[in-house]
Amino acid sequence: MATKQASKFQKLSSRVANSPTSSTTSSSKQFPEHSIDGVSSPASSSARSKPQFYYSESVSVETERPKENVTVTVRFRPLSPREIRQGEEISWYADGETIVRNEHNPSLAYAYDRVFGPTTTTRHVYDVAAQHVIGGSMEGINGTIFAYGVTSSGKTHTMHGDQRSPGIIPLAVKDAFSIIQETPRREFLLRVSYLEIYNEVVNDLLNPAGQNLRIREDTQFVPNTRFTSATTTPQTLLKEDAGYCALFPLLGVWTNHCLIEVQVLILWNVNKRCLLILESILIIEEFTVLQLRNSMDNGSVLYPSPLSFRLGHSTSSGFSSQLSVSNANKHPPDGMVRGTFVEGIKEEVVLSPAHALSLIAAGEEHRHVGSTNFNLLSSRSHTIFTLTIESSPCGEYSEGGAVTLSQLHLIDLAGSESSKAETTGVRRKEGSYINKSLLTLGTVISKLTDGKATHIPYRDSKLTRLLQSSLSGQGRVSLICTVTPSSSNSEETHNTLKFAHRAKHIEIQAAQNKIIDEKSLIKKYQNEIRRLKEELEQLKRGIVTVPQIKDSGDDLLLLKQKLVDGQVRLQSRLEQEEEAKEALLSRIQRLTKLILVSTKTSHSSRVPHRAGPRRRHSFGEEELAYLPHRRRDLILEDENVNLYVSVDGNVDTSDDTFKEEKKTRKNGLLNWFKPRVFGIYSIVITTASLLTCLFHLSAIMLVAWT
Numbered sequence: 001m002a003t004k005q006a007s008k009f010q011k012l013s014s015r016v017a018n019s020p021t022s023s024t025t026s027s028s029k030q031f032p033e034h035s036i037d038g039v040s041s042p043a044s045s046s047a048r049s050k051p052q053f054y055y056s057e058s059v060s061v062e063t064e065r066p067k068e069n070v071t072v073t074v075r076f077r078p079l080s081p082r083e084i085r086q087g088e089e090i091s092w093y094a095d096g097e098t099i100v101r102n103e104h105n106p107s108l109a110y111a112y113d114r115v116f117g118p119t120t121t122t123r124h125v126y127d128v129a130a131q132h133v134i135g136g137s138m139e140g141i142n143g144t145i146f147a148y149g150v151t152s153s154g155k156t157h158t159m160h161g162d163q164r165s166p167g168i169i170p171l172a173v174k175d176a177f178s179i180i181q182e183t184p185r186r187e188f189l190l191r192v193s194y195l196e197i198y199n200e201v202v203n204d205l206l207n208p209a210g211q212n213l214r215i216r217e218d219t220q221f222v223p224n225t226r227f228t229s230a231t232t233t234p235q236t237l238l239k240e241d242a243g244y245c246a247l248f249p250l251l252g253v254w255t256n257h258c259l260i261e262v263q264v265l266i267l268w269n270v271n272k273r274c275l276l277i278l279e280s281i282l283i284i285e286e287f288t289v290l291q292l293r294n295s296m297d298n299g300s301v302l303y304p305s306p307l308s309f310r311l312g313h314s315t316s317s318g319f320s321s322q323l324s325v326s327n328a329n330k331h332p333p334d335g336m337v338r339g340t341f342v343e344g345i346k347e348e349v350v351l352s353p354a355h356a357l358s359l360i361a362a363g364e365e366h367r368h369v370g371s372t373n374f375n376l377l378s379s380r381s382h383t384i385f386t387l388t389i390e391s392s393p394c395g396e397y398s399e400g401g402a403v404t405l406s407q408l409h410l411i412d413l414a415g416s417e418s419s420k421a422e423t424t425g426v427r428r429k430e431g432s433y434i435n436k437s438l439l440t441l442g443t444v445i446s447k448l449t450d451g452k453a454t455h456i457p458y459r460d461s462k463l464t465r466l467l468q469s470s471l472s473g474q475g476r477v478s479l480i481c482t483v484t485p486s487s488s489n490s491e492e493t494h495n496t497l498k499f500a501h502r503a504k505h506i507e508i509q510a511a512q513n514k515i516i517d518e519k520s521l522i523k524k525y526q527n528e529i530r531r532l533k534e535e536l537e538q539l540k541r542g543i544v545t546v547p548q549i550k551d552s553g554d555d556l557l558l559l560k561q562k563l564v565d566g567q568v569r570l571q572s573r574l575e576q577e578e579e580a581k582e583a584l585l586s587r588i589q590r591l592t593k594l595i596l597v598s599t600k601t602s603h604s605s606r607v608p609h610r611a612g613p614r615r616r617h618s619f620g621e622e623e624l625a626y627l628p629h630r631r632r633d634l635i636l637e638d639e640n641v642n643l644y645v646s647v648d649g650n651v652d653t654s655d656d657t658f659k660e661e662k663k664t665r666k667n668g669l670l671n672w673f674k675p676r677v678f679g680i681y682s683i684v685i686t687t688a689s690l691l692t693c694l695f696h697l698s699a700i701m702l703v704a705w706t
């Protein structure tokens, strides 16, 4: 039976594997969108008004940004040896390249941007579902890739992979460095952070001391947002003139669903060269500006004109004016970026793929992993690996070029658990947190695609709070849903498919983020390097201020003495300068090392626009050493898997077994090395103790004989 099912599955999957693949790297690519076979699509009606989201950190608000949808793909994993042994049947399968169909009810089917059968490699998944996001983030467009699916459906396999099949995260890291090498016209600074959300607590995986970190709202001012007077022409000092505004939050209080913020709004009029300071209280429900009070008597205020604020009626409650956004009430005003950040998270500048992978491997040491009925090494937390990319033009192109800053979030979600998972104690508590946060994610996505929803409950879970800017359209998003074909998970797979289908309708308007110099670390380093080099030049040219010896009419002896003193001082000064030069040089070298540049000349480059899947990454020995050993598969394929499953079907979650497995999951080559060392060690110990026993025995026999 199992063999029959397996061969059937192979037949179906080979159909998918043999079908032609297409290039999907272009930013403006449009995937087919179908609603098929009577499956009701929650947002299939094109007439329905969909919410539009704008990325508010980009420079030009006038520029038309092409709309994109979230890229949604589905990846099947093969039936596991255990499922085959248990005679599981196939209930869902990949019907061609874009459709998932139900085996028992063929009219039940869903279409996605791409469906990957169980034989598809992670590299291929990367080319189709991830490469355009990584490419975009290297050009300044934020990107988020996340794997979603029930427990044991293959999320960690897809995102992290192992030495034999590196996952999206290591492939993305490799790709980022390859792009730097292919982009000689720009220089880059890469930083990484790695966190987990475990039982609704945010922990820093790169810093064991960073536990229970706070998520903060981020209101940033974009200083180069120009504004003209609002359409309502308020009577203000700044009437009809262009200028700049800055918003400084002084105090913020979150109630259940809104933020009350006390702010100082500073307006600078370019033409009249005058400054206006307004104190305001802003009540913000998600991105909706509800009410604003300012301290001006006439109750007028200027805002960036593209947002067209209109003045409302005065209220009796002390608010002298009420403002509402005239267009779509989910738009944050330009000049304010509504996002979130984790306070106190550690960020490390990375210099090579191996360096970044070593940090991930170190972070994995601290991630919460545990055994469940379904997965011996189940992820019990959501993890977010973030690569922050800054770049600026270099060399002959550096003049006037903007600095771009973007973030690439690579997310491995914990798997939802069905009620069939008869877990107890810690695992049950973890499972309920996981399910709750995934439920909130589902609700947020439903509301985002609903079009009528006025409140999006991002704040109901840490996960959605952190994903808020990604989900609200600020950058490219790729959702990889992992599913198992097995009949025992049919219902859960169906839920995943419905979730994926809904997510397809989220619209994004990703734009390149250009930032001002002062905010950028790369500019800070570049400026410091320039300053240090100038200092060094001055030292080399000997531009030193030597105190002049004035002819004060002293006699010759005194003059001679002064000359000798001067020589001594000059000598010590020269020595000091040598030391200073060395210190400057080493600082320049240290800083320069942090900024990554291509070793190619700019003329030999064919960048910036690359087409189609192209870079074939081969991982070096050093890099592979930081990927997990292929231990998980070996365990499942191994008949000894039953050793871990007790008679009643529950998994032996004894600490020893789990700790042993957790250990073997890490640092692949080290794992290869350790058992051998310990093996040799135990052979030596055993031989030594056998020899000792033999010696004692012969001594006893000798005594007895004498």
Ligand SMILES: Nc1ncnc2c1ncn2[C@@H]1O[C@H](COP(=O)(O)OP(=O)(O)OP(=O)(O)O)[C@@H](O)[C@H]1O
Pocket (backbone or CB within 6 Å): 076, 077, 078, 080, 118, 149, 150, 151, 152, 153, 154, 155, 156, 157, 158, 375, 377, 378, 379, 380, 413, 414, 415, 416, 482, 632, 633, 636
């Ligand atoms: N596409 C695939 N090809 C081969 N094996 C796979 C594939 N996907 C998953 N597996 C194997 O299935 C098992 C479970 O996968 P994985 O641990 O990635 O699931 P998960 O969704 O991350 O589970 P959890 O949510 O419990 O952490 C692993 O042994 C993994 O190697």
